[in-house]
């Protein structure tokens with residue numbers, strides 16, 4: 001404790017001033033209630049302008065600021081929480097629910113509903129986002145070609161030092177939460193919920209970002225619970241429950257011929273229930289300089305999951321611009337450790353790697369997956385690696 005040995009600081013008067021200034025800094029944290037800018041908690045008055053005004057004030061202030069959203073339902077069109085800000089300590093504290101327009105034509109082509117861009121030091125705490133996506137889902141599910149793509153509910157782009165805690169996202173039109181081009185993002189206690197047949201409603205999507213952590217979250221949705229796109233590194237996911245949904249997916253990678261890789265990803269203590277996939281890596285079957293390496297999947301429980309462990313390097317929806325080609329994405333050093341539970345199909349472990357760039361350094365350690373209470377099966381193509389400990393299905397590595 002070198003600091004305490006400094007005589008200046010141990011002096012009682014010095015201490016008094018340190019404590020005094022610490023308290024006065026706290027007392028000066030500014031509070032902007034959206035109600036004072038005209039927001040109405042009645043679920044129908046458009047509160048978009050009120051939220052933007054509260055944001056502008058907080059963003060322009062150099063003192064730490066809280067934007068407060070009390071209980072009630074606040075109807076909001078698109079809100080852009082635009083930076084850069086003078087402020088590097090903004091807390092958006094939500095006790096109520098933010099409600100998107102239920103008519104999908106309003107935001108259907110807007111890409112985003114709530115977006116933070118170029119901000120530094122923003123925390124979103126509590127609250128519920130209700131994307132009201134059901135109308136768009138039924139348009140898409142009815143096979144109409146005229147449906148808009150939809151809006152993502154909450155996005156952080158090109159931002160640093162972000163925290164999201166205790167937030168619930170319901171029924172987004174498109175992805176629920178997107179982290180794009182960010183550094184140091186901590187998510188904790190997030191809940192995502194949408195129907196199992198809702199199209200493109202990924203729970204949390206991360207891309208081009210480094211130092212993202214997702215802890216203690218529960219995701220049930222119609223697409224990937226977590227999807228991990230190109231340019232993601234140093235990602236940590238722990239204690240996440242998924243289902244319904246398409247599992248936790250690295251990819252799709254290799255859509256572009258030149259794209260950033262994915263590396264240093266840890267996914268531990270996860271539970272999958274009735275999802276179509278568990279732990280998946282997927283790449284387009286066509287040329288690319290992309291890669292996925294140093295991936296650890298540890299302590300996962302599968303409950304009736306269709307494809308508990310899967311690498312698919314022949315992804316080619318619509319069979320356009322890929323048939324007959326091999327994926328250029330290089331997959332290496334992927335560890336599966338302590339993965340057990342039940343598969344809903346006979347093949348519980350499937351490694352379908354690129355013929356041109358086989359997967360290397362795949363490790364299976366203590367994996368036990370059953371199908372109808374019998375050992376399940378494994379299938380490998382173009383896959384190199386080792387198995388150790390008890391591995392059932394018998395490894396095909």
Ligand SMILES: *[C@@H]1O[C@H](CO)[C@@H](O)[C@H](O)[C@H]1NC(C)=O
Pocket residue numbers: 211233234235236264266
């Ligand atoms: C890997 O990512 C973790 C965070 O998930 C980080 O603490 C660690 O330093 C990273 N390792 C390397 C080699 O960058």
